[in-house]
Amino acid sequence: MKKINPLGLFIILILLFIVFGPLIIPLPPLDGIQPMESLVYYDSQFMEIDGVDVHYHEIQSDGETLIVLLHGFGSSTYSWQKVMLPFSTFGSVLAYDRPGFGLTERVIPYEDVDTNPYLL
Secondary structure: OOOOOHHHHHHHHHHHHHHHHHHHOOOOOOOOOOOHHHHOOOOOEEEEEOOEEEEEEEEOOOOOOEEEEEOOOOOOHHHHOOOHHHHOOOOEEEEEOOOOOOOOOOOOOOOOOOOOHHHO
């Protein structure tokens, strides 16, 4: 039978503690968490689309043109805050948070759902 090296066992235990230690230690409650209502723009709204509450910000104008602003990965309608008003001179402007980003609801796809909400 092969003897266990005490140094190797010690290193394995240290590595296990480094990997799983943060999952075992309880975190204190977070201070300064703001409710979602305080993060919403004064003129933004929510609309339910296929059972998902989608947050959007819209500036309407008289023109026939609609400019839809899509944010990138890890972003939100906040990305377009400074350009929405200048774009509104060309037509109506719509920016929305894609599912799982910004203030739009996070959805866990289920097997009995026909569409994937993250393809919006």
